[in-house]
Amino acid sequence: MNKKKLYNSFWKNGYVIIKNLISKEEISRIYSQINDLLDISLDKKNGTFTSKSLDKKYLYLKEKSPKLKSHMYDLTKYCDSLIKIAGSQKLLKISKLLLESKTVFVDTPQVRIDHPKERLNLPQHQELNQISKDVITFWIPLVNISKKNGGIYFRPKTHELGHVKYKNSHLSAMQGGKKRAKIINQLFKRKEYRKYKNLAPNLKAGDAVIFHSFIFHGTNPNLSKNIRWIYISRHNSINSAPYLKDETTTLRIPYDKDYNLF
Ligand SMILES: [Fe+2]
Structure with a gap:
């Protein structure tokens, strides 16, 4: 996709999909570094575990020591393989083009690990509590996405609504809990919002949804037996970061602020 098409498509639809944004290598x-972390954690806990499967190692650690599993997870975001991609030219070129700026704030990347035993599927939300109002999220599966293992679903063009308020929208997606799914469904049944239909794209490992x-x-x-490994990187605009202009505010914009004011 050429630059102009990428820019226009993103701002028209609120997202673009780029196939093979990150390579097999x-x-x-990323897998190799997560494997290293798991090996060290497991070695401390149980030196006899010998499975070579990353999924099995992770689930074994989770079962044996949820605490060490959390420590291991906390450290994944500092792995150089994740940081290298977040700060790579290919991602920066895209976010700088879309945000029309020579500088962006690159937030700490993360890997999301979703498994039937560890459900992290979130009800729909807008991406709040970031450094800026305008944030480009790169959502990149590290496994092929299918109906069985779920994946991202979103409503194209809802960026044109700005920051939408609804019941408990000042809470995070986690805090909003299961009730939020119902609230969002109701919201999009309203006459003026009905046109924003859900899209669940078909994605292969390495493809990126940029929204x-x-x-x-x-x-x-x-709902599959395997872990759904997802890589996420967020690039924040320097032009809509209140922390740069307001002495009294916090680094991340609190959930309860009116984001339409920034
Ligand atoms: Fe999100």
Whole structure:
């Protein structure tokens, strides 16, 4: 996709999909580093565990020591393989083009690990509590996405609504809990919002959904036996970061602020 088409398509629809944004090698490097972390954690806990499967190792650690599993997870975001992609030219070129700026704030990347035993599927939400109002999220599966393992679903063009308020919208997606799914469904039954239909794209490992922070998005449950590994990087605009201009505010914009004011 050429630059102009990418820019126009993103701002028209609130998202773009780029196939093969990250390579098989980059994906292998992430897995290899997570494997290193798991090996060290497991070695401390149980030196006899010998399975080579990353999924099995992770689930074994989770079962044996949820605490160490959390420590391991906390450290994944500092792995150089994740940081290298977040700060790579290919991602920066896209976010700088879309945000029309020579500088962006690159937030700490993360890997999301979703498994039937560890459900992280979130009801739909807008991406709040970031450094800026305008944030470009790169949502990149490290496994092929199917109906069975779920994945992202979102409502194209909802970025044009700006920051939408609804019952308990000042709470995070986690805090909003299961009730939120119902609230969002009701919201999009309203006459003026009915046209914003859900899209659940077909994605292969390495493909990227790149979306604006105001796009309503969530994840479907993973009903497969395997972990759904997802890489996420967020690039924040320097032009809509209140922390740069306001002495009294916090680094991240609180959920209860009116984002339409920034
Ligand atoms: Fe999100």
